[in-house]
Amino acid sequence: MNGERIEILDTTLRDGAQGEGVSFSVQDKLKVIAELDALGVTYIEAGNPYASPRDAELFAYAARHPVCRKAVLAAFGATCRANTQAESDAGLRALIESKAKVVSLFGKSSLFHVNCVLKVTPEENLRMIHDSVALLTAAGQQVFFDAEHFFDGWQDNAEYALKTLLTAQKAGAARLVLCDTNGGTMPDEIERITREVCAKVSVPAAIHCHNDSGLATACSMYGVMGGAKQVQGTINGLGERCGNANLCEVIPNLMLKMGKDCLEGGELERLTASARTISEIANMRLSRKSPYVGKSAFTHKGGMHIDGMLKDSHTFEHIEPEKVGNQRRFLVSEMAGRGALMTRLKTVAPDIRKDSPEAAAIMERLKTLEAAGYTFEDADASLVLRILGALNRRVSYFDILDFHVVSRKPEDDKNAQAYVKVRVGERVEITADEGDGPINALDNAVRKALARFYPSIESMKLIDFKVRVISEAGTASRVRVHMESAGGGKTWSTVGVSGNVIEASFIALTDSIEYMLMSES
Numbered sequence: 001m002n003g004e005r006i007e008i009l010d011t012t013l014r015d016g017a018q019g020e021g022v023s024f025s026v027q028d029k030l031k032v033i034a035e036l037d038a039l040g041v042t043y044i045e046a047g048n049p050y051a052s053p054r055d056a057e058l059f060a061y062a063a064r065h066p067v068c069r070k071a072v073l074a075a076f077g078a079t080c081r082a083n084t085q086a087e088s089d090a091g092l093r094a095l096i097e098s099k100a101k102v103v104s105l106f107g108k109s110s111l112f113h114v115n116c117v118l119k120v121t122p123e124e125n126l127r128m129i130h131d132s133v134a135l136l137t138a139a140g141q142q143v144f145f146d147a148e149h150f151f152d153g154w155q156d157n158a159e160y161a162l163k164t165l166l167t168a169q170k171a172g173a174a175r176l177v178l179c180d181t182n183g184g185t186m187p188d189e190i191e192r193i194t195r196e197v198c199a200k201v202s203v204p205a206a207i208h209c210h211n212d213s214g215l216a217t218a219c220s221m222y223g224v225m226g227g228a229k230q231v232q233g234t235i236n237g238l239g240e241r242c243g244n245a246n247l248c249e250v251i252p253n254l255m256l257k258m259g260k261d262c263l264e265g266g267e268l269e270r271l272t273a274s275a276r277t278i279s280e281i282a283n284m285r286l287s288r289k290s291p292y293v294g295k296s297a298f299t300h301k302g303g304m305h306i307d308g309m310l311k312d313s314h315t316f317e318h319i320e321p322e323k324v325g326n327q328r329r330f331l332v333s334e335m336a337g338r339g340a341l342m343t344r345l346k347t348v349a350p351d352i353r354k355d356s357p358e359a360a361a362i363m364e365r366l367k368t369l370e371a372a373g374y375t376f377e378d379a380d381a382s383l384v385l386r387i388l389g390a391l392n393r394r395v396s397y398f399d400i401l402d403f404h405v406v407s408r409k410p411e412d413d414k415n416a417q418a419y420v421k422v423r424v425g426e427r428v429e430i431t432a433d434e435g436d437g438p439i440n441a442l443d444n445a446v447r448k449a450l451a452r453f454y455p456s457i458e459s460m461k462l463i464d465f466k467v468r469v470i471s472e473a474g475t476a477s478r479v480r481v482h483m484e485s486a487g488g489g490k491t492w493s494t495v496g497v498s499g500n501v502i503e504a505s506f507i508a509l510t511d512s513i514e515y516m517l518m519s520e521s
Contacts, residue, residue: 003259007230009043009104009144009206010036010247012278014076016238017047021284026058028281030067035281036235037071039274040263041247045074045104045232050094059098070264074144075100079107079132082120086131096139103136104177106146109164110153122160129164130171137172144175144206151178151185154193165201175206175230180219183212183242187222194226206230209245211237216245221253224260231262235278236286236293248275248293252324272325292324299329301377348387362390372497373470373480379495381515382508397517398450399423400510405438405502418445424453439465439505446509460487460516467501483508487516 013029016022024032029046036044046062047055055075062073075098080089095103107129108114114125129145136143145168147153153161165176178194185193190207198205207223207230209216220231231254237246248271254260255268275293279286288296298321308315313328321328330344345352345359352358366376366386376383388394402421409415414434418441421430431449435441443462451457464484471478481504484493492515496507 003261006254006260006262007042008262009232010041011045011232012234014045014047015244016234018240019238022282026054029058031281032278033067035274035277037068039270040265040267041071043074044071045076048076049098050077050091063099072101074102074104076104079128086135102142104144104146106148109147109161110149111157111160113149126167129167133168133171133173142174144177145173146177148179149181151180169201169203175204177206177208179208183210187218190219191222191226194223194228198227204229208232211242217249220245220250236275249291252292256319269325298326348384362387365390373478374497379493381492382494382511385511397514405442407438416441418442420445420449422449438502460485479504481505481508483512485512
């Protein structure tokens with residue numbers, strides 16, 4: 001890509017870590033840094049070495065060991081305290097001792113915050129900014145001045161907000177970061193103000209937006225349109241309150257829609273894998289609906305849509321999913337029609353023709369199952385097994401001859417027991433186990449019995465379990481159970497339906513095990 005260069009500063013490990021439910025250990029941070037470095041972001045804001053012992057440990061480790069091949073680590077901190085010399089400020093000393101090449105240094109740009117929060121004179125705030133930036137610059141660190149609440153400050157008193165930038169610039173700041181800290185500024189205002197600022201300063205401006213109005217991505221794009229040369233954000237939009245600008249949206253928009261060059265090495269095709277890996281490390285489930293990287297981003301269900309897609313993907317896709325490392329999916333359902341089924345049959349049974357009796361029989365079978373409450377949109381493993389079953393090509397790896405489950409008043413965590421009788425070939429195995437609830441006990445017992453024949457089952461783990469009532473009959477209602485399992489670096493989903501929640505779970509569980517065994521053979 002030969003477009004204008006836009007720097008990306010990722011703050012997942014600092015601003016993203018301020019999000020509710022997010023906590024990174026030092027090892028977690030090192031894994032995220034490795035992923036971001038491979039993706040190709042320019043800077044990684046890794047934390048505050050003064051405020052967090054874990055961050056201090058991370059920077060100490062990074063000073064001794066190379067943790068990035070291309071990206072540059074940045075430390076984060078505040079200007080010196082009011083009425084305190086920069087040289088004696090403990091926070092600034094911690095930033096210098098971190099040995100980070102880049103420091104993101106935040107200070108107040110809003111006169112309201114200077115008066116209300118800092119409770120100092122406007123001149124003292126400017127002194128704090130100047131002396132702090134100058135100290136770090138003299139120590140050989142590149143300083144990015146984060147002008148906190150800049151857009152609110154500009155609209156309240158533009159002259160003073162600009163003074164804070166010019167003061168930081170005079171002291172040696174390398175970037176002036178315009179922060180929409182409250183996330184309330186509209187995109188057109190972001191562009192206008194950024195353009196006015198860029199006309200008055202001599203160092204590159206950066207844009208840092210929060211998503212409180214649901215506009216952080218749009219505001220970031222408009223900031224670039226206004227002249228910003230760096231965009232700051234987080235993977236998957238992690239961050240305090242409603243989060244930060246989502247780099248999984250910003251980066252592809254910059255590269256694919258605006259022709260900007262913003263990843264070292266152009267590793268855009270890693271984006272989906274990076275989003276999912278970092279989501280897993282953060283223990284935050286990635287939304288299926290996430291643009292570009294979500295599981296549903298390039299998923300098609302409606303029959304007319306699928307028909308158009310089969311003729312030309314541009315009919316219902318704005319980009320090719322491979323450009324961001326995602327993949328196209330066609331959902332097989334009663335709404336999708338024969339075309340969607342045929343796209344799946346190409347990988348399961350490529351010899352079956354669209355107009356064949358087999359294809360018609362499979363479609364009718366799926367419609368019957370859907371009428372009974374099954375959905376295969378998010379249960380591709382169960383779909384494959386049903387297709388193979390309809391074609392008499394489903395391999396029998398085991399038979400569950402009998403099972404029963406006993407649940408009792410809990411005395412400890414193990415409040416249920418399960419018994420199973422399985423047959424593999426000519427051998428029969430009877431075993432029992434206990435668990436935290438009847439489903440967990442049954443899962444443990446089935447795995448225990450089958451692991452004697454198929455040891456790889458021990459590596460399979462359940463990563464999601466959902467139960468939904470699909471008929472209104474009180475406690476006698478039919479339920480649909482969805483399971484998502486993982487093993488061997490892959491994930492797959494199954495479904496079971498019954499008036500008995502244990503039986504529905506049993507169907508989904510045995511489907512999951514059978515699909516794993518089939519994938520290994």
